Every structure is written in C-alpha cells, then in structure tokens.
Amino acid sequence: MAETLVLIPGLACTGRLFDAQIAALSGSRNVVVADHTQDDSVPAIAARLLKDAPERFALAGLSMGGYVAMEVMRQAPERVERLALLDTSARPDTPEASRDREQLIVLAQAGRFEEIHAKLWPRLVHPDHRNDRALQATVFGMLRDTGAEAYARQQHAIMNRADSRPLLSGIEIPTLVLVGEGDAITPPEIAREMADMIEWASLAIVPRAGHLSSLEQPERVAHAMRMWLEEG
Template sequence: MPRSPLLLLPGLLNTRRVFDPQVEALADVADFTIPELWHHDTMAAMAEAVLASAPPTFALCGFSMGGYVAFEIFRRAPERVERIALIDTQAGPDSAETAARRRGFIEQTRIGRFHGIHPTLLPQLVHPSRVGDESITRPLLDMASEIGGDGFVRQQQAILGRADSRPLLVEIDRPAVVIVGRHDLVTPLPRAQQMAADIANARLVVVEDSGHMTPLEKPAEVSAALRRWLTQ
C-alpha cells in the first residue's frame, strides 16, 4: 500500500515527540511531516509556514493547539487537504476566563517566571491514574523546556488571536475523525461531540481512561483510529 503524506501538528509546548508513538505505529501507511509550531505568534504565520514546507496534498492531523493550526490551514488551502483528524482540540474561542489565564501566563513569562509545565498542572493534562507515570510526564516536561519561554509566549499569543472556527466545520467535506480523551479537562468531550456533529460524516472516537494527552496516554488507541482514518 502506498504511504500517505501526513502532517502532524503538535500542541502547546509540544515538540514532535508528542507523536513518537504514532510515528512508530503508522510508519507503514504514512510519510510524516511534523513542523515546529513555536516560531510564530499568529495562527496565520504558523499555517503559512507549514504550507510552505508541506507536500502538494496531504492528510492533516492537529492535536490541541495543532487543531487550531489545522483549521487555519484548511481555511487557506482546502484543496491541499485530503482528510483531517482533530485530536483533543476545539473549534470555538476561549472563554473570557481562559483568555485571562493565558494573558496571565504571558505576563508571568515575560518577567522571567517561565518554568515549563509545573507538576501541579499535570492533573489538568493527564488522567489521574497517570500523574505519577514518568513515561508520560517526563516527555511533557522535557518538551516544554525545549520550547522555552519565548516560544511559549508566541504560542499563547497565536492562540489568543485565533479565529472562531465553528463556522468552518460545515465546509469540511473530507474524511474526518475527531478523537478525544473521555476525561479531557482542557478541551472537554462535549466540544469534540459538537465538532463531530458539525463536520459531514466525521467519526467520533472517545478514548477511555485518558485525559488531554491522548497521543501519549493511549497511543495504541489513537494510532488505531488514525490508521482507520488514513486507510478508509
């Protein structure tokens, strides 16, 4: 079977390592491009940078913040997107409370208080049963350190300035899958259900016993869902 060009878009404070399990599991069906998404401070600039280095057409998969970039890519170049996968993300804007929290993170970072992902934040990111699992939490901490404070600020600014992508959902007429952890506290299940309902023929995959970081928490389930989506 020929391999599909597949763009994997990481989330906030994530490098390509967030997709390591999927790269290993899907190497027989996909050729991967995994861009760095911490060099630009708008979704437009991120999307244009990704498109500039992407194959002519591709399957598109965005995790968390990467989902926001995926929407911007589809908005700009729908003819290049063969199919789309959205993992633990959302189409709507931040609530006022979430936006204020992001601005607070930016201000704290600018005065030199960036410490990556503080361990107290882990219960927000992973299922309670995995807060002590270093095979999952160590990559999260290491990726955040690699991206650093400046990259974090740029990413948060891009997220704050993103468009509301809910009106875009009805325009997505490609094979689509929406994957979400049952216990995702960052982009909760109801938002995934709404996205899947608004995208024509989208398949919803709910990953049990997982928080927000499903590619790392439940790699086999995420890889299986992506394989079905790629080969259907």
C-alpha cells in the first residue's frame, strides 16, 4: 500500500496552499488535506486528523498546520512515520500576537476580509512577491473560502496553543524543517531553533520565499519534500 501523506494548511488557507506539492508528490503516494476548520483548539484539530487518518502516515504542516502537526506528535507519535514543519514555530503565542488576533477576529466577524488581507499581505510573502497579483488573488481567495466562523475558530486555536519546544527532543523520525529566507512571521532563526532540538532534523531555507513558501517557491518546496519523503 502506498504511503499516505497528510498535509495541514495554515491559518485561513485551504488545500490550494499545497496544489503544486500535491501535483508533484501524489504519483507514488496518497496525499490528503486535513480539515482544520471545524474545531477551536489545536488538540481538537489534531484529534480529528487522527480519527480520519490511516494507522501510519507522513505528516506535513505549514504555519498553523505546523502547530497541529506538533500536537499530533504529542497525542500519537507512534502513528507518524516522518514529519515536516514548514514556516512554523514551536513557541506559544505571545500576548502581543494574541491581541492582534483578537482585532482580526473582530474584522472577520464584521465581514471585513479585505482589511484583514491588507493588514497581513505585506508580512505573508517575500518582498519580491508583494506585487504578484495572481499570488495575492490566491491568498485572498483562500481567506474568503475559509469564512468568518472558521477563521475565528482557527485564531482561537492558535492563541491557546501549547509550547511545543519540550516535545521536540523526543522526536526520533526523519523531520524536515523548512522556512522561507524572508519569512517575517516565523523567521529562519525560529526554524533553526526547532531543527537544533530534533535529532533527525534537516533544515531547508528557501530563497526568495516568505511565510507562504509552498506558494512562492512551489518547485523548491516540492523538491525538498520529495527528498524528505524518500529519506531512509
């Protein structure tokens, strides 16, 4: 039976976040996208994923997806064959970040998605991509598709996530830690911190990519993930 790869998108993102990687990797394995929209806590999202996933699988998450992936490792590490943490952090939310999230929830509940997008866009991508209209349309489309209720649930889950740093030293499976070199939200030093804590981790820093590396440099990210999946 082909190995299954479970992908977890980031905040206000859908499976479109991984379109290029799904196309590149699905030939030799089953690729599924986890549902991270129904629950308002990271443990509940992880539990839903585990209920729907096969007994053993490879797991990759970007940003919020990484928070969920680490929670999966907390709940059922024996079921994960290999792990990829993309543009994410093992640290808990800061009080400042939580206050910003509360303000964004208010905008979402008022239907003001354009304002949310305008606030976040400059920090989401590498400076070289800020004028990329097609990329911007994709990101805004995912935000609209997520919707206000799911967006609020996701933000509450992120605000209350655990500190996963104590978990990392116990991870003993092939692990990819990947980050865009221009990621302003979870910068390379955060990725290095995680990679240093995981014994079998490899670190990939993607040039000309920000926080949405899988969209900004799809071929490079797909190549890094293929190497990770084929690692012995």
